[in-house]
Amino acid sequence: MNLPGSLVDTSQQTTNLKNSVLGGPIIYGVAALVSLVGLFDAIYLTIGHVTGRSLRCTIVTGCDEVLSSPYATVLGIPLALIGAVAYFTCFSLATLAAFGYRTAGKLLTLIVALMFLTTLALLYLQAFVIGHFCQFCLISAAATFALAALLLARRFNWPTSLRSRGSGR
Amino acid sequence: MKRVLPIVIILVALAVALGAAWYLKQNATRSTAPVANGPVAPVPAGKPAPTVVEPGAQPPHAIGVAGAPVTLEEFGDFECPPCGRLHPELKQIEHEYGQRVRIIFRELPLVPTHAHALAAARNAEAAGLQGKFWEMHDLLYENQKTWHAAFDVRPIFEGYATRIGLDLERFKRDLGSEMVERRIFLDGKRAHSLGVESTPTVFLNGRELSFESLALDKLRGQIDAELAKAAK
Numbered sequence: 001m002n003l004p005g006s007l008v009d010t011s012q013q014t015t016n017l018k019n020s021v022l023g024g025p026i027i028y029g030v031a032a033l034v035s036l037v038g039l040f041d042a043i044y045l046t047i048g049h050v051t052g053r054s055l056r057c058t059i060v061t062g063c064d065e066v067l068s069s070p071y072a073t074v075l076g077i078p079l080a081l082i083g084a085v086a087y088f089t090c091f092s093l094a095t096l097a098a099f100g101y102r103t104a105g106k107l108l109t110l111i112v113a114l115m116f117l118t119t120l121a122l123l124y125l126q127a128f129v130i131g132h133f134c135q136f137c138l139i140s141a142a143a144t145f146a147l148a149a150l151l152l153a154r155r156f157n158w159p160t161s162l163r164s165r166g167s168g169r
Numbered sequence: 170m171k172r173v174l175p176i177v178i179i180l181v182a183l184a185v186a187l188g189a190a191w192y193l194k195q196n197a198t199r200s201t202a203p204v205a206n207g208p209v210a211p212v213p214a215g216k217p218a219p220t221v222v223e224p225g226a227q228p229p230h231a232i233g234v235a236g237a238p239v240t241l242e243e244f245g246d247f248e249c250p251p252c253g254r255l256h257p258e259l260k261q262i263e264h265e266y267g268q269r270v271r272i273i274f275r276e277l278p279l280v281p282t283h284a285h286a287l288a289a290a291r292n293a294e295a296a297g298l299q300g301k302f303w304e305m306h307d308l309l310y311e312n313q314k315t316w317h318a319a320f321d322v323r324p325i326f327e328g329y330a331t332r333i334g335l336d337l338e339r340f341k342r343d344l345g346s347e348m349v350e351r352r353i354f355l356d357g358k359r360a361h362s363l364g365v366e367s368t369p370t371v372f373l374n375g376r377e378l379s380f381e382s383l384a385l386d387k388l389r390g391q392i393d394a395e396l397a398k399a400a401k
Contacts, residue, residue, distance in 0.1 A: 039186055047193040064250055092179045099175040
């Protein structure tokens with residue numbers, strides 16, 4: 001025999017289960033889309049680096065300064081190319097995680113954490129060392145921050161936790 | 170199916186990414202068939218280029234005779250660092266080949282990529298109205314780093330105008346003149362009609378050169394090949 005209290009608990013569990021099943025793939029799916037934005041931005045920057053010409057920078061004015069600075073390459077490899085590889089890895093892992101591969105989700109968190117720290121360092125360099133911002137680098141930074149936010153939301157089980165709190169009132 | 174689907178998605182994304190990279194690279198380094206003033210331009214594969222090539226500002230700023238067997242037409246931005254690096258190479262070409270090579274400069278200030286590019290273009294065109302375009306052109310490229318870093322470039326440019334012996338009052342008036350604006354606008358129209366989007370872009374006898382082939386040795390090789398062709 002089910003008591004009214006235990007009925008409420010069961011329905012709460014069902015709601016949580018539904019949210020975790022739906023929330024995970026959706027968050028990873030969005031993360032995959034954000035990774036694609038970062039990937040194509042990084043590809044554009046890589047080609048700009050390879051061809052060496054001045055590209056049209058339509059929002060800010062510091063693209064040349066940033067992209068021709070010594071920080072634009074690491075051991076002779078264009079940083080944009082490293083970024084493209086990182087974003088493609090993120091896309092692959094997010095896609096796998098969306099299909100239920102748990103290890104992929106953990107690896108994705110690790111890579112995004114590294115990218116987040118790298119992005120902070122690059123923003124610092126643009127703001128305080130080079131003194132100019134490149135709009136394509138800012139798009140990449142926004143993509144990394146969005147990825148980090150999505151994975152944090154996943155880590156803290158949002159929006160399930162918010163709904164749980166809401167239903168508890 | 171559920172196991173294969175993510176792999177398929179990843180492979181499709183990889184193919185699209187590589188395709189995009191290839192397309193951008195082709196666009197950046199494409200070579201077009203010869204074009205000149207006026208005729209119908211070839212449309213590079215996959216690029217919706219306008220069909221009529223604009224003539225640009227007339228007469229163009231040119232070094233060398235009109236009938237030279239080789240013409241190099243550069244679309245440049247005085248504030249663009251790669252253009253600054255190309256400048257001594259073109260001076261070297263001018264020195265080595267003399268009247269056999271004609272060099273044309275077209276204005277393509279990348280705004281707002283370069284904060285002072287338009288002011289520099291106006292500066293050179295205003296100097297051109299007093300017959301000293303190339304003197305100002307050289308000064309702007311040789312001192313690019315100096316004025317690029319400045320907040321207010323006007324006193325620096327006026328200093329250059331004085332240095333090359335321009336009538337300063339006329340120069341100041343000409344900076345905002347319709348003639349100056351029109352020349353920059355017409356060169357920009359020509360650039361657009363040829364599908365030029367970045368600087369420096371150089372055409373050798375109407376054929377766009379890839380950025381990699383602007384290295385001095387490669388440039389010499391291509392000029393020599395054109396000269397040999399013309400001599401036959």
